[in-house]
Amino acid sequence: MNSIHYSRATVALLCVVGLVAVAGTAGAFSFSTEGDVPNETAVDSEVSATYVIDDPYTDVPSEWTLRGETELEDVSWTIEVLDRGNVVYDDTYGTQSFNQTMDGEGAQDGDEVRIVLEGTAPAVENYTYEPRENYTVAALSRVTGSNENEFHTDSAHHYTNQSREARQAIDDAGAAIDEAGGNSEAENLRGNAISAYENGNFENAIDLANQAQNTAEQAQQSQQTTQTLLYAAGAVVLLLLLGGGGFYLYSQSQEDDYSKL
Numbered sequence: 001m002n003s004i005h006y007s008r009a010t011v012a013l014l015c016v017v018g019l020v021a022v023a024g025t026a027g028a029f030s031f032s033t034e035g036d037v038p039n040e041t042a043v044d045s046e047v048s049a050t051y052v053i054d055d056p057y058t059d060v061p062s063e064w065t066l067r068g069e070t071e072l073e074d075v076s077w078t079i080e081v082l083d084r085g086n087v088v089y090d091d092t093y094g095t096q097s098f099n100q101t102m103d104g105e106g107a108q109d110g111d112e113v114r115i116v117l118e119g120t121a122p123a124v125e126n127y128t129y130e131p132r133e134n135y136t137v138a139a140l141s142r143v144t145g146s147n148e149n150e151f152h153t154d155s156a157h158h159y160t161n162q163s164r165e166a167r168q169a170i171d172d173a174g175a176a177i178d179e180a181g182g183n184s185e186a187e188n189l190r191g192n193a194i195s196a197y198e199n200g201n202f203e204n205a206i207d208l209a210n211q212a213q214n215t216a217e218q219a220q221q222s223q224q225t226t227q228t229l230l231y232a233a234g235a236v237v238l239l240l241l242l243g244g245g246g247f248y249l250y251s252q253s254q255e256d257d258y259s260k261l
Contacts, residue, residue: 057104072119169209
């Protein structure tokens with residue numbers, strides 16, 4: 001009886017511990033994005049992103065600072081604090097960075113924080129083919145005292161129509177070179193195209209990349225033609241050997257027949 005009593009008590013205790021553990025983690029500080037954040041944008045195009053923090057004061061201090069930074073231009077940040085779906089606090093910023101005090105015992109008390117970011121993609125200062133040109137869409141941090149915890153960051157590739165066309169031409173040239181099994185002349189042309197791209201000379205980059213692609217394709221075609229000719233020559237030699245062997249056997253049979261006569 002005692003052992004049964006202790007077993008039931010143990011099971012009950014484990015259940016309580018499990019419920020406490022679940023309750024402790026179910027409402028922890030969590031972060032998500034609403035919708036898709038673009039991973040590439042044209043220069044001067046409009047960009048928007050919405051971020052959501054759930055349970056902003058669970059498992060963290062009741063007072064902390066929300067910090068946001070972006071490289072977007074013409075920026076607008078909208079910060080809303082909601083409690084059970086109702087907006088209890090909101091603020092806006094028109095700068096590329098902001099610091100918003102979050103007080104769980106003050107006006108910012110709520111169970112959700114919504115951060116809406118709008119702006120335009122910045123110009124490209126330095127063109128680099130690899131790695132490609134990226135800018136920071138948003139970097140969000142939680143600051144407590146002297147400790148800063150960056151809990152989310154988004155970046156995107158930015159381009160102009162000309163730079164995108166030049167990059168695509170260089171990519172196509174690289175694929176043609178790989179398919180051809182490598183070609184030193186084509187690789188040199190592609191290297192020059194990349195240099196032109198990084199200097200912002202996109203027309204020259206496109207021209208050099210097209211030359212590289214054509215050179216690689218011609219080399220591949222030449223290899224295929226040579227291979228075809230080798231196969232054909234091999235087939236001719238094989239036919240000659242087969243024909244010669246057949247003629248030899250025929251001659252031998254004729255000689256044997258003559259000897260018998």
